Amino acid sequence: MKDQVLYQALMGKVYTELFDGLTPTAEKHFESSIKKANKLKDPALLIWTQLCYAECLYNYREMTKALPVYLNAIRHIENISPGEMIFPASSFKRIGYYMGTIGDNAEAIIYLRRALQHTIGNTSEFAEILDNIGQYYFASNDYKNAEKYFVQASVTAKIIKDDIRYAKTLGNIGRIRETQGNFKEAVQLLEKDIAISEKLGTDQNTMFAYTVLAKVFLKDQQWKKAESAADKAEAIAQTKPYYQNNELEIIKLKLDIYSKQNRTGEELAARRKMKVLEDSLKLTDGALPLIHANLMAQKAKYQLQMQKVDEDLQKESLIAKTAVVIAVLVAFLLTFNFFHSKRIERKRQQIYDAKIKERELEKNRYEEKLLQAQKTLHAQIEYLKTKNYHIKQLTAEIEEIKNSASSHIEEESGRLHEILDSHLMTEENWQMFRREFQKEYPDFYQTLKTEFPEITNANLRIILLQKMGFSSSEISALLGITQDAVKKSRQRLKRKLGDKYDQLFSIVFSES
Incomplete structure (x- = not known):
């Protein structure tokens, strides 16, 4: 069967x-x-x-x-x-x-x-x-x-x-x-x-x-x-009979074009064509106005039925029955609204949980990929760029949820914020990145240490990431600080180094 x-x-x-x-x-x-x-x-x-x-x-x-x-x-x-x-x-x-x-x-x-x-x-x-x-x-x-x-x-x-x-x-x-x-x-x-x-x-x-x-x-x-x-x-x-709605839209558009240029003859011809198309669409079920007309007819039919019930009740003078009917309707509406609200809330929770699961799986996948890959500076850079992509994605999703009816779910659980925090560069990530950087650029790293002893560990993180091509927005996202904080860090370093600051950034942006 x-x-x-x-x-x-x-x-x-x-x-x-x-x-x-x-x-x-x-x-x-x-x-x-x-x-x-x-x-x-x-x-x-x-x-x-x-x-x-x-x-x-x-x-x-x-x-x-x-x-x-x-x-x-x-x-x-x-x-x-x-x-x-x-x-x-x-x-x-x-x-x-x-x-x-x-x-x-x-x-x-x-x-x-x-x-x-x-x-x-x-x-x-x-x-x-x-x-x-x-x-x-x-x-x-x-x-x-x-x-x-x-x-x-x-x-x-x-x-x-x-x-x-x-x-x-x-x-x-x-x-x-x-x-x-x-x-x-x-x-x-x-x-x-x-x-x-x-x-x-x-x-x-x-x-x-x-x-x-x-x-x-x-x-x-x-x-x-x-x-x-x-x-x-x-x-x-x-070319297709079921494109008539599209053709009507195009004719209306051309009518507007002719009207703007005062082309009376073409405008008149377009109006005639538009009338023919509108008449044709009235005979088919493809026109959206028919949907609205159908729905309005259903509504009118329902209202007539309710009117007949009211007239019968008035004739019979059954006030008690009316009260019971109203009570049942109110109870039904309250119950319906309750379960409808529950269903919507359940859907929102399901969407939120699915989003959390997806982000956690993504995080686990790319971290496992790093563990399986050779721990080189290139692998570290790819890893950090992947982190940065997911940070941007999560930030956008948190903002979207914040402006939606599901905002209370994130406010109560904070799970998206937790995943976002877990994407930030940890001390372990930093040490691994610095170690591989030192292997790849030993001369550059030694120059920083000997020629610029004023550089703090916080400055060093920004400088090394900048050397590897990360932008200010990417650096701020990875370190969990604002772009303004990155800018101020550079300004403080410039005050410390004085004339040596230009020398520092000339070697930062050099090819070696």
Whole structure:
């Protein structure tokens, strides 16, 4: 029976891909798959079949039909653990994308972060999820977090040579630059995105990048370039019927371009085309306004039902029953809010614990790597640079948690701060680094000791790290002091050494 469930779902996907659309035959296969999974009373299999169907509805812009399918899947997901699910990362990701598409950005980020917990790092899927979390932060006007996730996705995509994702991240960072008014850099990033996307034949991303590029040129009052980019985006949008929403957006953009230049004839033609597209979209389930209309209809239906109950109660004059109903509703709402709050808090704790575990494992991995490696100065430098990377990462995560609803968890446990403190250069790290440095640069080290006896141990740490190419910010992070403290240390040393200070730093920055 399970084989039949899988077979029907996969046949639905095959027919969808074969005809590049959701055909009646494909729908029949999906519905059969869900029906058989229901009979088996296997929630994991049922979730998988529902999300296969929902994903196809989503991909071909059948948003209204997708809504109840997603909601059913979510209802079942809340009753089982991720370990029991089939492909939990993929399941959470699909729900996250849908929630973001219908405008629930906060819920989209929650589900995509859950997906991230079950995704292997440094993979295309990992980069994809990071990129999309950034997009939903961008849609929420949280540009700081958006850029953080876009950059992480870009670095990951470049490491694993995922050119398509790398191109998308460049375009998304370009959107950030647009919001900052840095049009020149935004254009450069978007043009790189387009060059890669066109080379790889990824039409949808190329269309999206040209659309954003046209908006940047429009803001920068470069009308011809804006129109050229919009024309290229429109040419792609016209190749697929499910790109009609994109085509409508592009037509509105061109209308704005014509309006800015007082091109009345083209403006009139664009308005006619826009009207045709809007009428066409009203006949499909792909238009987002239909989702809102559907939800409003559900709300109106519920209100009518409640109104009928109230009228019946008034006719029967059953005040006591009304009081009982209200009491039950209040009790239900209180209970629901209590458990909902508990569930959210549990999710936050799980995310926090997973973050702690990940950081501890990372720390153990690179420290074990150092122990296994030959203890050379090069190995020490690589070790300290790795430490510095993790210090920056932890500092950013602590700041993120501090500004989130999970701040109390870190305030109470302080585990991220403990891991951060453990990354600072210990006395043992310092002695090992100094010993290997002395072996590699014996003359330089002896010169420091004999020619500059005024140098303290604290000064020595800064000087040796600086000699090895560490910046002031990296030194301050490794030593657990502020950049201002590093600067003041140098100023005090300069006062001590006087004319000898320039001599000291000439040998520090020499090649030997």
